[in-house]
Amino acid sequence: MILACPESPQSWHKRPVTWCLVAANVFIFMLFFSGLPDSSASQLLRDENLRVAGEIYLRYEKNLPPAQRLRQPAWLDEMKSGDSRQMEMLGSMAVRDRRFLDFVENSPPLGDEIAFASLREKIHQFRDNLSSQPLHRFGLNSERTKSFAWVTYQFSHIGWMHLISNMAFLLFLGWVIEGIWGGGVLLLLYLTGGFAGGLLFLSLSPAGIIPMVGASGSVSALISFYSLAETRRRVRYYFMLLPWQNLHGFVYLPTLLIWPLYLVSDFAGLIAAPEGFITGVAYSAHVGGALLGATLALNFRLFRQPT
Amino acid sequence: MVYPDPDFEESKAHSPLPRLAPVMDRLLAFLIDFLIFSPVIGLAISGLLKEIRTLLLLNPESPEAGVLWILLVIAVVALAIFSEALCLSLMGGSPGQRFLHLRVRSLPDQGPIDFVQALSRAALWWLSLPWVMPLLSVYTHPLRRAFHDRASDTLVVTDRGVGDLGPLPLEREFFLSWSRMFLILVLFGATLSVLRLQDLISQRHFTQQAMSEAGELCLEVPAELAGVRRLDRVVATFLAGGADKECLDHEADLMLWSAGSAGKAFAYLAKGLAADESDVSTVYLNKACEVESKGEACALARFASSTEESRSSLLRAQGLSTLTSRVLLLRENVDRGELASAAALIRDLRAEKGFEDYLSREEVRTVWKIRESKRQGRTPASSELDEVQRDFEERYELQ
Numbered sequence: 022m023i024l025a026c027p028e029s030p031q032s033w034h035k036r037p038v039t040w041c042l043v044a045a046n047v048f049i050f051m052l053f054f055s056g057l058p059d060s061s062a063s064q065l066l067r068d069e070n071l072r073v074a075g076e077i078y079l080r081y082e083k084n085l086p087p088a089q090r091l092r093q094p095a096w097l098d099e100m101k102s103g104d105s106r107q108m109e110m111l112g113s114m115a116v117r118d119r120r121f122l123d124f125v126e127n128s129p130p131l132g133d134e135i136a137f138a139s140l141r142e143k144i145h146q147f148r149d150n151l152s153s154q155p156l157h158r159f160g161l162n163s164e165r166t167k168s169f170a171w172v173t174y175q176f177s178h179i180g181w182m183h184l185i186s187n188m189a190f191l192l193f194l195g196w197v198i199e200g201i202w203g204g205g206v207l208l209l210l211y212l213t214g215g216f217a218g219g220l221l222f223l224s225l226s227p228a229g230i231i232p233m234v235g236a237s238g239s240v241s242a243l244i245s246f247y248s249l250a251e252t253r254r255r256v257r258y259y260f261m262l263l264p265w266q267n268l269h270g271f272v273y274l275p276t277l278l279i280w281p282l283y284l285v286s287d288f289a290g291l292i293a294a295p296e297g298f299i300t301g302v303a304y305s306a307h308v309g310g311a312l313l314g315a316t317l318a319l320n321f322r323l324f325r326q327p328t
Numbered sequence: 329m330v331y332p333d334p335d336f337e338e339s340k341a342h343s344p345l346p347r348l349a350p351v352m353d354r355l356l357a358f359l360i361d362f363l364i365f366s367p368v369i370g371l372a373i374s375g376l377l378k379e380i381r382t383l384l385l386l387n388p389e390s391p392e393a394g395v396l397w398i399l400l401v402i403a404v405v406a407l408a409i410f411s412e413a414l415c416l417s418l419m420g421g422s423p424g425q426r427f428l429h430l431r432v433r434s435l436p437d438q439g440p441i442d443f444v445q446a447l448s449r450a451a452l453w454w455l456s457l458p459w460v461m462p463l464l465s466v467y468t469h470p471l472r473r474a475f476h477d478r479a480s481d482t483l484v485v486t487d488r489g490v491g492d493l494g495p496l497p498l499e500r501e502f503f504l505s506w507s508r509m510f511l512i513l514v515l516f517g518a519t520l521s522v523l524r525l526q527d528l529i530s531q532r533h534f535t536q537q538a539m540s541e542a543g544e545l546c547l548e549v550p551a552e553l554a555g556v557r558r559l560d561r562v563v564a565t566f567l568a569g570g571a572d573k574e575c576l577d578h579e580a581d582l583m584l585w586s587a588g589s590a591g592k593a594f595a596y597l598a599k600g601l602a603a604d605e606s607d608v609s610t611v612y613l614n615k616a617c618e619v620e621s622k623g624e625a626c627a628l629a630r631f632a633s634s635t636e637e638s639r640s641s642l643l644r645a646q647g648l649s650t651l652t653s654r655v656l657l658l659r660e661n662v663d664r665g666e667l668a669s670a671a672a673l674i675r676d677l678r679a680e681k682g683f684e685d686y687l688s689r690e691e692v693r694t695v696w697k698i699r700e701s702k703r704q705g706r707t708p709a710s711s712e713l714d715e716v717q718r719d720f721e722e723r724y725e726l727q
């Protein structure tokens with residue numbers, strides 16, 4: 022195990038913006054997201070509904086305009102109607118597509134008309150319930166692109182582990198960035214990084230209905246900016262091979278090392294994700310934030326006064 | 329005068345011993361290298377990984393995915409060996425080693441190593457990895473040289489002031505005994521693997537695979553049958569107890585989602601019969617009549633929904649052209665005591681394959697009812713029923 026570890030964390034009052042950002046994330050999570058009941062999608066995601074959705078999607082996809090069909094994953098052509106496993110898989114992708122849900126709600130019945138009607142009713146319930154859920158109100162998706170979702174999604178998290186992992190990075194990176202360049206730069210990086218992450222996310226899934234939440238895009242921007250803007254510094258890491266003497270401690274490594282340690286895997290995850298499938302981690306948001314951070318860092322290095 | 333031997337190099341004979349790298353430093357360096365190289369190599373192979381994941385999503389038992397997995401492993405190992413060799417030859421150590429002031433030196437001259445030497449060292453490290461013991465010899469060798477160090481004539485040293493003093497006697501003893509235990513475990517594991525392999529290549533495994541390749545269709549029904557005839561046979565086989573609900577439901581789905589409207593009424597009937605919940609079943613049976621109100625599927629649906637004694641007339645009115653209606657009517661006739669009709673249906677259904685068990689059961693029930701009726705004097709003598717009974721008794725050698 023190896024983790025970045027800030028020095029002198031006890032001097033909290035020297036990093037007000039960092040602590041405010043962390044507090045805002047935690048507060049919003051405690052207020053809106055902790056203790057959420059089971060998602061309304063659970064009924065929709067049952068196997069029999071997914072099979073029906075998959076069968077419908079196979080027919081829906083064949084009737085798409087050519088320009089839209091070109092953006093569809095190549096493996097769709099290999100899907101076989103009647104193969105339950107493939108149809109369930111296709112259905113799980115289909116129910117996350119806003120255009121497909123619109124099609125089911127407005128199209129005449131296809132195939133098994135009773136199952137079709139049942140699916141239509143469940144989709145209707147799902148969409149009604151979705152709009153009342155905090156995830157949908159604060160998250161960013163293709164239906165909410167002209168609202169405060171661009172900002173609120175950066176302060177929303179779906180679970181404790183999601184929150185803790187992002188806040189650990191925010192605390193460390195915010196600490197060093199605010200210490201070097203001030204709270205204004207930190208806030209600017211956080212918000213623009215989140216914006217860039219959201220932009221890339223929506224460009225890669227333009228019809229996705231599942232909202233994205235989390236500070237990962239913002240944090241990736243901070244990581245990327247710091248590692249490229251200050252390559253001469255060293256970062257303190259805490260390592261532990263075993264909890265015995267001499268087998269754990271601190272080691273100082275160059276800032277550029279942050280890229281392979283924390284950001285390269287996001288690029289790999291984005292490229293390795295099968296087309297059309299949602300992996301649970303919005304790699305595109307991480308990559309978008311990282312690219313923005315890298316761009317700002319390189320510009321910073323180009324235009325800063327030599328000391 | 330004695331001339332000095334030109335092969336004897338005085339400087340090397342008296343060169344000072346290097347400061348050996350502590351084992352924990354090497355372990356930490358390995359950890360840092362792993363954290364650096366694994367995402368980088370992951371990025372390099374991400375395209376291949378995407379292809380594999382897509383193939384596995386489409387078909388978990390895809391042979392192409394299996395081949396690609398092997399290629400992936402080879403690619404990862406090759407990239408790791410190459411990148412390590414590059415770092416060793418250019419920097420004198422991997423990034424983790426350099427951060428911790430370690431260097432890899434060539435023996436005996438303690439100079440820098442070249443690319444070929446670095447490549448062999450990295451390859452031998454990977455070769456030793458599955459066996460573990462060759463790597464653990466770093467705890468027993470006086471110069472902390474594992475197998476890959478000795479085979480490539482290299483040594484890991486530190487630039488720091490204090491180096492490792494070499495293994496303690498207890499340390500050496502502990503790892504020698506541990507390596508003996510490990511050898512026993514490896515032999516045991518190898519034996520188990522061979523036995524498992526034998527099981528995998530046995531006929532039983534291939535039979536199971538062949539069944540899974542057939543998909544979710546009802547295997548009891550001949551593959552050459554198609555359309556409504558196939559569905560009729562599937563439903564009849566299900567009612568006779570020869571097929572399960574899952575394959576019936578699947579066959580009905582295939583019919584419903586195929587192009588064209590022929591057979592949809594029968595498919596709704598099948599869905600109604602396969603449904604677990606009665607309200608869902610009722611909806612599907614009603615739908616069969618909605619699609620084709622005058623067809624045999626609707627008659628069968630009404631029959632299935634009705635509990636009246638005269639419901640068999642619903643089937644007779646349609647002419648009993650489907651196998652399903654004859655199977656249902658046979659059971660109904662036996663239940664209602666219409667034994668002559670039941671006997672005629674049994675004779676008729678004997679021509680169909682796959683119903684032997686069902687017909688045997690119904691025949692036993694029919695004969696039992698004939699005998700009971702005769703015993704109680706309720707049924708007038710009928711030559712046809714007598715013949716059925718006699719034929720049954722002769723076949724099973726009953727008195």
